[in-house]
Amino acid sequence: MLKQFSVVCLTGPRQAGKSTLLKHIKKTEWEYITFDQRGIVETALRDPDLFIKNIKTPAIIDEAQKAPEIFHSIKASVDERPERKFILSGSANFQLMQNITETLAGRTAVLELPPFSIGEMLGIKEPRFISSVLGSRTFSDLQSLCHDIKVKRLENIYYYILWGGLPKIYEFETPDERALWFENYRTTYIERDLRNLAHVGDLEDFQKFYSAVAFQTGNMLNLSKFAEDIGITVPTCKRYLNILRTSYQAHTLPAFHANVRKRLVKTPKCYLADTGLACFFLHYGSEAMLKNSGYLGAIFETWVVNEVKKICANLVSPPELFFWKPHAGREIDMVLEYGEYLYPIEIKHSIRIQDSDTHEMQEFMKQIKNKKLPFGVIFYRGDTPLTVAPHIMAIPLEYLWH
Numbered sequence: 001m002l003k004q005f006s007v008v009c010l011t012g013p014r015q016a017g018k019s020t021l022l023k024h025i026k027k028t029e030w031e032y033i034t035f036d037q038r039g040i041v042e043t044a045l046r047d048p049d050l051f052i053k054n055i056k057t058p059a060i061i062d063e064a065q066k067a068p069e070i071f072h073s074i075k076a077s078v079d080e081r082p083e084r085k086f087i088l089s090g091s092a093n094f095q096l097m098q099n100i101t102e103t104l105a106g107r108t109a110v111l112e113l114p115p116f117s118i119g120e121m122l123g124i125k126e127p128r129f130i131s132s133v134l135g136s137r138t139f140s141d142l143q144s145l146c147h148d149i150k151v152k153r154l155e156n157i158y159y160y161i162l163w164g165g166l167p168k169i170y171e172f173e174t175p176d177e178r179a180l181w182f183e184n185y186r187t188t189y190i191e192r193d194l195r196n197l198a199h200v201g202d203l204e205d206f207q208k209f210y211s212a213v214a215f216q217t218g219n220m221l222n223l224s225k226f227a228e229d230i231g232i233t234v235p236t237c238k239r240y241l242n243i244l245r246t247s248y249q250a251h252t253l254p255a256f257h258a259n260v261r262k263r264l265v266k267t268p269k270c271y272l273a274d275t276g277l278a279c280f281f282l283h284y285g286s287e288a289m290l291k292n293s294g295y296l297g298a299i300f301e302t303w304v305v306n307e308v309k310k311i312c313a314n315l316v317s318p319p320e321l322f323f324w325k326p327h328a329g330r331e332i333d334m335v336l337e338y339g340e341y342l343y344p345i346e347i348k349h350s351i352r353i354q355d356s357d358t359h360e361m362q363e364f365m366k367q368i369k370n371k372k373l374p375f376g377v378i379f380y381r382g383d384t385p386l387t388v389a390p391h392i393m394a395i396p397l398e399y400l401w402h
Contacts, residue, residue, distance in 0.1 A: 001109035001111065002058075002085055002087075005107060005108060005109040006078035006082055006083075006084060006085060006086065006107050006108075007074065007078060007085075007086045007087075007088060007107050007108040007109075008086075008087050008088070008108065008109045008110075008111060009087075009088045009089070009097075009100055009102055009104075009108050009109070009110045009111070010022065010087060010088070010089040010111050011089065011090060011097070011110065011111070011112055011113070011248075011319065011329075012112050012113035012114055012183070012248055013114070013166075013247065013248035013249060013273060013274070014113060014188070014189055014193065014241070014247075015113050015166050015167070015168055015185060015377065016113050016166065016167070017061055017113060017167045018062075018089050018090075018113050018250075019034070019089070020167070021113065021251055022060050022087065022089055025060065025087070025319040026060055026254070029058065030058050030059065030060050030087070031054070031055060031056050031058070031059040031060065032059075032060045032062070032063065032213050033059060033060065033061050034061075034062040034063055034171070035061065035062065035063040035067055036062070036063050036066075036112060041066050041067050042156070043069040043071050044069070045067050045069055047164060048067065048069040048070045048072070048073040049073045051070065051073070052070055052073040052074055052076075052077050053073075053077070057084040057085050057086065058084075058085035058086070058087075059085070059086055059087070060086075060087045060153065061086060061087070061088050061089070062088050062089045062090070062239075063089070064088040064089060064099075065090045065099065070100050071099040071100070071102075071103040071104060073104065074088075074103075074104065075103050075104055075107065075188070076088055078107055079169060079376075080108075087109075088100075095122060097110075097246070097299070099179050105171075106398055110314065111251075112248070112332065114165070114248070114273070114306075114309075114310050114313070115164060115165030115166045115273070116165035116166075116167055117165065117276050117307055117310040117311065117401070118154075118160055118165075118307055118401050119307075119311075119401040120165075120187055121165070122154075122401065124401050124402075126184040126314075127311055127400065127401045127402060128402065129145075129149070129399050129401070129402045130311045130312060130315075130400070131315055131399055132145050133145070133336075133343060133377065134315075134319060134336065134338045134341075134343065135398070136374065136375070137341075137372075137374055138374050139391045139393075140374040141375060142260075142374070142375050142377070142393055143385075143387070143393070144176060146385035146393065146395060147385075148397065149399060149402050151396060151398040151399055151402055153383060153396070153398060154285075154397075154398055157397075158287040158290055158291060159287060160303075161275050161279075161290065161299060161303045162275070162276065162284060162286070162290050163178060163276045163279075164274040164275045164276020164279070165274055165275075165276065165279075165306075166185070166274055166276060166277075168181065169181060169182070169276055169293065171295045174338050175285045175286060176285075178276075179280065179285060180275065182280040185277070186210075186277075186280075189249070190203055190206065190207060190210075190246070190379070191203070193247060193348065194206060194247075200240075200243070202232075204230070205230055205232050205236070205240075206240055206243075208230045209226065209230055209232075209237065209240045209241075210240075210244065210281075211281050212226055212229065212230065212240070212250070213244060213250055213270060213272060214272050214277070214278050214281035214282065215281070215282065215295075215316065216270065217270065217271050217298055217299070217302045218269065218271060218298035218299070218302045218305075219269060219270070219298065220267045220268070220269050220270075220295075220325070220331075221241070221252070221267055221268055221269070221270045222267070223237040223238060223241070241270070248272055248273055249272065249277075249306060250270055250271060250272050250273055251270075251271055251273055251306070251309070252268040252269065252270050252271070253269045253271070253321055253322060253323045253334070254266065254268050254269055254322055254323075255267065255323060255324065255325055256322035256323065256324045256335045256337070257372055258368065258369075258371070266325075267338065268324050269331075271302045271305055271306065272302060274306070275299055275302055275303045277337060278299055278302060281297065282295055282299075286337075295332065296349065297349055300347065300349045301333055301347045304333075304347045304379060304397065304400070305333065305334060305347070307401070308321070308334060308336075308345070308400070309321060311401075313335070317342070318337075319336040319337055319338040320336070320337040320338075321334060321335075321336060321337075322334070322335040322336075323335060324344065324364055326360075326363065326364075326367075329359075329360060329363065330360050331360070332344050332345070332346055332360050332361060332364055333345060333346055333347045333398055334346075334347070335364075336372075340371060340372050341371065341372045341373070341374065342371045342372070342373045343369060343373075343374075343375075343376075343377065344361055344364055344365070344373070344376045344377070345377050345378075345379065346350065346360070346361055346376070346377070346378040346379070346396075347378075347379050348378055348379065348380040348381070349381060350380060350381060351381045351382050352380075352382065353380055353382070353385075353386065353388045353394045355388075355389075357378065357388070358376075358378070358388055358389040358392050361376040361378070361389070361392055362389060362390075362392070364376070365391065365392075374391070375391045375392065375393065376391065376393075377392075377393060377394040377395055378392065378393070378394040378395065378397075379394075379397045379399075379400060380394050380395070380396065380397065381396070381397060382394065382396055383396060384396065385399075
């Protein structure tokens with residue numbers, strides 16, 4: 001990105017590892033400045049033009065949103081000298097992105113750093129399976145792809161689902177320590193980010209909404225029901241959801257429809273961005289509690305969707321992500337739209353696939369006429385790839401991060 005743009009903005013959820021990454025970069029020729037230090041912020045606010053002029057680039061400015069006046073100074077600096085390079089970073093995405101869109105539009109590339117993916121935690125630097133699927137044009141291509149891959153079953157998958165991908169959580173050894181950290185994370189996020197930056201009037205109502213989203217992760221959003229249960233208005237629910245999305249605490253999948261206009265009005269599905277936080281809200285402190293809960297299917301789906309989203313975000317040409325829900329029947333969990341091709345994906349927690357598990361996928365493949373749809377994929381917990389219906393293959397989940 002720095003080859004094309006004078007400024008790169010690194011954003012993402014609180015505690016995803018942005019500052020750690022930037023401190024690693026600063027070991028090269030980059031100057032590192034953090035606005036977590038009050039004296040530096042005051043200097044920048046006093047005379048932002050002089051502050052930016054005196055910086056030797058390339059430079060990293062962490063927590064840049066704390067001195068919004070510098071954005072105009074950075075704009076003037078890179079307009080005059082395009083060879084100057086800045087990396088801006090911050091968790092408080094409300095102000096950071098507002099300043100970028102208003103001041104640095106066209107001069108800035110934006111990169112999101114999500115929590116760890118399972119591939120990163122296992123030391124797999126570049127999972128290629130999804131990109132290979134997107135490059136497959138026939139069912140035979142998929143069969144050949146799966147035939148050439150050998151994977152080892154991940155037995156402790158529930159450990160990673162239970163604790164999620166926020167790096168700091170893996171520095172603690174006991175469930176109690178991790179629960180305490182999650183509680184502090186939630187408090188810091190709500191008290192610091194929201195009260196100061198998102199202007200949330202009633203924090204108690206927002207906490208209820210945040211918890212409700214955690215309990216409904218992996219489901220279609222019924223904001224009217226949320227509003228009724230919490231005692232707030234539907235517009236307030238929509239605003240709270242936008243805050244969760246803007247601060248990378250949650251994300252949504254729009255409904256797929258062949259008519260692009262109809263995608264805008266269909267109810268989306270919502271996912272908490274980290275299953276560790278979701279399990280914390282659901283009071284699961286052990287793998288046994290997660291396995292025996294009534295929410296395992298939804299949490300498992302959330303984890304897989306988040307993993308696919310992270311993998312796709314790293315592709316040079318990523319697909320668009322949707323889900324599909326007919327008027328009657330169950331939905332298809334994910335639909336990857338890649339140019340003129342569609343790749344439907346189902347997510348099953350079971351180790352065996354029944355005939356009934358393929359009905360929605362077969363119906364989807366019958367209904368879609370204006371797109372090329374070479375095959376469907378069902379990720380499951382079994383050990384081997386299996387053809388389970390015409391042009392539908394059940395594939396072990398472990399292939400996802402191969």
